[in-house]
Amino acid sequence: MSVPQQQRGTGQLDAARLRQDFPALQQQIHGKALVYLDSAASAQRPAAVLDAMDHYYRHDHANVHRGVHTLSQRATERYENARQKICRYINAGSTAEIIFTRGTTEAINLVAQSLGRNSFGPGDEILITRMEHHSNIVPWQLLCQQTGATLRVAPIDHHGQLKMDELRALINEQTRLVAVGHISNALGTINPVKDIVEAAHAVNAVVLVDGAQAMPHMSVDVRALDCDFYAFSGHKMFGPTGIGVLYGREALLEQMPPWQGGGEMIREVTMEHSSFADLPAKFEAGTPAIAEAVGLGAAIDYLAEIGPETIAAYEAELLSYATARLGEIEGLEIVGDAEHKASVISFTLAGAHPHDIGTIVDNEGVAIRTGHHCAMPVMDFFNVPATARASMALYNTTADIDALVDALKKVREVLC
Amino acid sequence: MDLADLYRDVILDHNRSPRNFQRLDNATHRAQGFNPLCGDKLTVYLKMDGDTVADVAFEGSGCAISVASSSLMTEAVKGKSEKQARALFANMHDLLSGSEDQAPQSLGKLAALGGVRQYPSRVKCASLAWHALLAALDDQQEPARTE
Numbered sequence A: 001m002s003v004p005q006q007q008r009g010t011g012q013l014d015a016a017r018l019r020q021d022f023p024a025l026q027q028q029i030h031g032k033a034l035v036y037l038d039s040a041a042s043a044q045r046p047a048a049v050l051d052a053m054d055h056y057y058r059h060d061h062a063n064v065h066r067g068v069h070t071l072s073q074r075a076t077e078r079y080e081n082a083r084q085k086i087c088r089y090i091n092a093g094s095t096a097e098i099i100f101t102r103g104t105t106e107a108i109n110l111v112a113q114s115l116g117r118n119s120f121g122p123g124d125e126i127l128i129t130r131m132e133h134h135s136n137i138v139p140w141q142l143l144c145q146q147t148g149a150t151l152r153v154a155p156i157d158h159h160g161q162l163k164m165d166e167l168r169a170l171i172n173e174q175t176r177l178v179a180v181g182h183i184s185n186a187l188g189t190i191n192p193v194k195d196i197v198e199a200a201h202a203v204n205a206v207v208l209v210d211g212a213q214a215m216p217h218m219s220v221d222v223r224a225l226d227c228d229f230y231a232f233s234g235h236k237m238f239g240p241t242g243i244g245v246l247y248g249r250e251a252l253l254e255q256m257p258p259w260q261g262g263g264e265m266i267r268e269v270t271m272e273h274s275s276f277a278d279l280p281a282k283f284e285a286g287t288p289a290i291a292e293a294v295g296l297g298a299a300i301d302y303l304a305e306i307g308p309e310t311i312a313a314y315e316a317e318l319l320s321y322a323t324a325r326l327g328e329i330e331g332l333e334i335v336g337d338a339e340h341k342a343s344v345i346s347f348t349l350a351g352a353h354p355h356d357i358g359t360i361v362d363n364e365g366v367a368i369r370t371g372h373h374c375a376m377p378v379m380d381f382f383n384v385p386a387t388a389r390a391s392m393a394l395y396n397t398t399a400d401i402d403a404l405v406d407a408l409k410k411v412r413e414v415l416c
Numbered sequence B: 001m002d003l004a005d006l007y008r009d010v011i012l013d014h015n016r017s018p019r020n021f022q023r024l025d026n027a028t029h030r031a032q033g034f035n036p037l038c039g040d041k042l043t044v045y046l047k048m049d050g051d052t053v054a055d056v057a058f059e060g061s062g063c064a065i066s067v068a069s070s071s072l073m074t075e076a077v078k079g080k081s082e083k084q085a086r087a088l089f090a091n092m093h094d095l096l097s098g099s100e101d102q103a104p105q106s107l108g109k110l111a112a113l114g115g116v117r118q119y120p121s122r123v124k125c126a127s128l129a130w131h132a133l134l135a136a137l138d139d140q141q142e143p144a145r146t147e
């Protein structure tokens, strides 16, 4: 019997130790130790990711799939190896289902343009929700303009949860696609994706899940979810910027035409006609972000070693600690208190605009996000122009929350 | 960095109790200012009497810097000629964008807004009201932006 790794699956995560893996977190801001609570916007990278990219550039770089020389073979191997790691981590059926993109945004646009533009038309409906990130709204609005399809929006309640009855009622024979966020970046709500998939499949609609916020926080199994597409970004899960993934069900991807043309994605080109490469290359025109893919592979290794369940269990504790401590602050109101919630807390503070909160806590070394979080319809629903948002990751500790609370008390001292 | 340099007493005071913070029903000119980055939205109202800013007011929501800047702006331009108001816009632009090393003496209280220069992400908060003022003078239809 092999000895389980120190942390794996035990529900014990030593955040203070993990934090040492992240060089960017070892610095002072305005003379105070950095407290990074903006991982929902972009997480920091462990040294393992930086080293993997550095090693790749120093030793293995060449273009992929193109050369017989050693470096080209090594680069191809590293790139494809990253694809395999992702495939395993999210339990996809095969590497043909893992398309590298620039990020979540590009993955969603790929589906909209390749699938939607070529097969949707007037009378067809696309269903999204009120809590989507702009990147899961705008591509569908553009698609509706292009095809004459209609965009429907499932409402949310004052806890920041989907109104599931109304969502179900909006799914009908006209529905072609449902696009929903797994976790809301503005509210932290974890959506019942599996239920939504079931309802959509009952009318033969396909489901795209925006998993940008889920990947760093929880275990994702695309086959258990039974979704048709799953999109995410490297930079939110401790990997590099400029790389992301579209998982797509193979049978669907097979039917979809390419959306960008160029090198890498062809089989044969004549001056009149081209035939296209097999999956996944068909959707990866041009030289890809190779080092970034390698970095993302290293980030997956990092997450897998700790174990996504362990991360989720630890963050659930951190979230309840943070929720309780923030509750102590006079005038502070949390926006979004869904029953199922990830470690993201949006809030407002009476007498203090989020922008001022952001500046004052930054002066205390605490980094939070302020603004509309690319979710203007959510701000509109809660009738606030903006919120402040503290988002936690596996490297945050209760001490970080204490620092935030102290900094927020300072905000009240300065402004109120 | 010293926060007290950004949140000077004048600014805190004008944020807590903004002056001329109302709608002007008899305005001759009005314009909106919108900062998409932080969601700040405000409307500036002017009542011109010939060449003179007879009355001025603003409404909206924003951060302390943007509210204080709006409030200070209304105080500063009330009773001024259009030409003087435009000149003030230019002086404020220099102060906020840092092209003047020192605030011109003539700026008085407004010089307190110069603290934002150390906080590049906040410069637009301070300039929004001034862009809206200019848009109102120009009778611009589109909301003013700070870009």
Ligand SMILES: Cc1ncc(COP(=O)(O)O)c(C=O)c1O
Residues within 6 Å of the ligand: A040, A041, A102, A103, A104, A105, A106, A133, A135, A136, A181, A183, A184, A185, A210, A212, A213, A233, A374
């Ligand atoms: C829920 C959600 N969807 C999509 C995105 C867009 O990700 P990216 O900008 O990496 O494409 C984000 C990032 O802010 C997000 O939080």
